[in-house]
Amino acid sequence: MSIITISRGSYSRGKEVAEKLAERLGYECVSRDVLIEASDEFNIPEIKLVRAIHDSPSVLDRFTHGKEKYVAYIRAAVLKRVQKDNVVYHGLAGHFFLQEVPHVMKVRIIADFEDRVKEEMKRENISAEKARYTLKKDDEERRKWGLSLYGADTADSRLYDMVLHIKTLNIEDAVDILFQTVNRPSFRTTPESRKILEDLSHAAQVQAALVAGFPSARVTSKNGKVFVSNIETSLLMEREVVVEVTKMARKVPGVEEVTVSTTHSITSD
Numbered sequence: 001m002s003i004i005t006i007s008r009g010s011y012s013r014g015k016e017v018a019e020k021l022a023e024r025l026g027y028e029c030v031s032r033d034v035l036i037e038a039s040d041e042f043n044i045p046e047i048k049l050v051r052a053i054h055d056s057p058s059v060l061d062r063f064t065h066g067k068e069k070y071v072a073y074i075r076a077a078v079l080k081r082v083q084k085d086n087v088v089y090h091g092l093a094g095h096f097f098l099q100e101v102p103h104v105m106k107v108r109i110i111a112d113f114e115d116r117v118k119e120e121m122k123r124e125n126i127s128a129e130k131a132r133y134t135l136k137k138d139d140e141e142r143r144k145w146g147l148s149l150y151g152a153d154t155a156d157s158r159l160y161d162m163v164l165h166i167k168t169l170n171i172e173d174a175v176d177i178l179f180q181t182v183n184r185p186s187f188r189t190t191p192e193s194r195k196i197l198e199d200l201s202h203a204a205q206v207q208a209a210l211v212a213g214f215p216s217a218r219v220t221s222k223n224g225k226v227f228v229s230n231i232e233t234s235l236l237m238e239r240e241v242v243v244e245v246t247k248m249a250r251k252v253p254g255v256e257e258v259t260v261s262t263t264h265s266i267t268s269d
Contacts, residue, residue, distance in 0.1 A: 005094030011119040014109035018090035031091040034077040068215040076208035079201040103193040224256035
């Protein structure tokens with residue numbers, strides 16, 4: 001039992017690798033589904049999330065605390081979806097959100113640029129010049145997303161356990177390699193690693209519940225005990241705010257205890 005995240009560029013064949021690997025392992029294959037779940041659970045029009053992915057990161061600046069909300073909602077949806085294990089995830093930012101979980105095998109699939117150009121030309125019925133421009137723009141936007149939202153470059157090999165180049169290796173080769181690797185003891189779920197993921201998911205759910213009203217909040221979780229810090233409030237309103245934050249956090253399933261730490265805003269007379 002384990003989780004595989006596959007990071008991929010457009011037309012890199014990563015989607016095909018993910019689907020074939022999931023089929024061979026008997027795992028669920030998850031991608032854009034998490035957008036729909038985030039949209040439903042947090043009452044955000046899906047189109048906003050879709051645009052936020054495909055447009056420049058600056059699109060989030062149009063919304064109040066757009067970046068904080070986007071990251072919180074997507075993180076919560078991703079962690080909740082993969083928590084049940086036996087998942088191949090090739091959607092948004094799995095390698096960022098799951099860095100701390102030992103039984104997650106993080107993979108990057110890349111392909112030769114000219115092979116990607118040919119694939120884009122064929123699928124979109126466009127010229128080579130247009131395909132090159134589109135791919136370069138898409139790659140740069142994905143890079144900007146990683147740097148802007150998560151402070152990391154998606155092309156940084158240190159984020160992954162394995163980087164596979166689809167050229168000499170074909171899709172079946174990649175699936176064979178990943179199948180053999182994920183079955184090694186290193187990536188088997190243990191009670192300890194499951195607990196790490198559970199704590200991360202609890203923290204993410206609480207963060208998502210709080211982000212609209214308290215976008216600067218920082219949340220950690222340990223064994224059902226949630227710690228919320230960096231809640232900004234005036235001294236006069238501190239008690240009411242702590243009660244409100246505690247009430248919101250306790251609504252998240254699995255949260256047993258909540259500790260809130262505030263910072264006092266400075267108000268002029």
